[in-house]
Amino acid sequence: MNNKGLLIVFSGPSGVGKGTVLKEYLKKYPDTAFSVSATTRSPREGEVDGQHYYFMSRSDFDRLVENDGFLEHAEFAGNCYGTPRGPVEENLQKGIDVVLEIEVQGALQVKEKCPDALLIFVMPPSFEELRRRLFGRGTEDEATVNRRLSNAAREMGIAKSYDYIVINDSVDDAALQLESIVCAAKHSAKYLNEFIDEVEHDAETCC
């Protein structure tokens, strides 16, 4: 039976609640691994290397890029960020599902390198609802919220390149959608290829 883990790429606009949905999902599936990104930026107070990020120098980062050591990487505001390939592939080989919570451009890079990755985009039930949630936080000024909304609009333009959409109307329901998507992926004929072969082989030797 095919025991390889699933690579789950999880994206969605700021404020849509993807972290909360993932947290709810991970309560039920605590064996899922969460990929830790690498970055060249300095650690902030309280950040632990290997837990919040793998902190590395620019030269180490560049060397990893050259050796195809990232599933995706990008530069934001002068700092590099990336998903190290090694830990992800080790977990998948062990049969452990791995979640990457990354932005849309990174997700498309992953899909290119790993066509079997499951790309899941979290959407609000409506754009108006996203706006309500972002303004409802009350922690950011109007300009910041408007910037987030315009980023959200841009990101949602890429939603159709994803495999699945989770609609975060309520967290419980969204976590159930995620659960169903993962369960279904593990029952695709492609994923169960080896299992089908085994049963077929037994059938041939039996009949």
Added chain:
Amino acid sequence: MNNKGLLIVFSGPSGVGKGTVLKEYLKKYPDTAFSVSATTRSPREGEVDGQHYYFMSRSDFDRLVENDGFLEHAEFAGNCYGTPRGPVEENLQKGIDVVLEIEVQGALQVKEKCPDALLIFVMPPSFEELRRRLFGRGTEDEATVNRRLSNAAREMGIAKSYDYIVINDSVDDAALQLESIVCAAKHSAKYLNEFIDEVEHDAETCC
């Protein structure tokens, strides 16, 4: 929002328990429509036209075939059987999911006419388990069971042409797998195409 129903094609070898799994699923989703086949064979005692089958003459059947009125059809032991296209499409248009419980050749015909159909094949956890179940019934002689097993072996050779595999280890779990597969299909980016367009459109007019 896209409200079209899903066309669910459900197959599996005799004895695998697909009827029981479907029954369990339909308890939770009673609004799902179950397609009634047409046949040219005579009704057996107790069979009701339009409920167990649509009984029709050979000439009516042939006329429907000519008018592309079947999603799939075949002849067995001198009688014709087919899935009338009309009632299926009416239900799908109304947003009602439709289940076809048909054999593998019919399923492949449906996939050709309706590429969006969800093809689900029910498998036993092992071939040995299927053999145990068939012999365990105790209602058929050895030759009949062996014929069923050899049919099962042949059908399982086509399992890889299906989209999904439900493994019927326990009925409850198999019904949950089916539920997940249907839920996931309704969250594919393709199925939610219109919803994504709507949210994107709102985002554009807003930002």
